[in-house]
Amino acid sequence: MTEAADETHGILGDWRSLDQYINPAADRLDGHGVLMQGPGRIVKIMATRLQSAGLEVSLLPSRRPTRRLRVMLLETSYVVAEQFRFEESSPAGHR
Secondary structure (H helix, E strand, C coil): CCCCCHHHHHHHCCCHCCCCCEEECCCCCCCCCCCECCCCCHHHHHHHHHHHHCCCCCCCCCCCCCCEEEEEECCCCEEEEECCCCCCCCCCCCC
């Protein structure tokens, strides 16, 4: 799992980690259940690592969004919306 975490860090940087996509309630001992949900690229990395360890992996087809959303990143926070509109404003008291 360390290799997968390192590889996903190379993609996501410090913004997200692999643990944020892993299902903490997944019953890994029974051999079935949803292990993780996340971006296809990250899921494929994990699937490759699990398969190379001799485990059988099933990937569910991904869903395409029904509408186009955008993300605005603000340091460690983010806002998701269909569109953003920015307006220039003057400092308080100036016109």
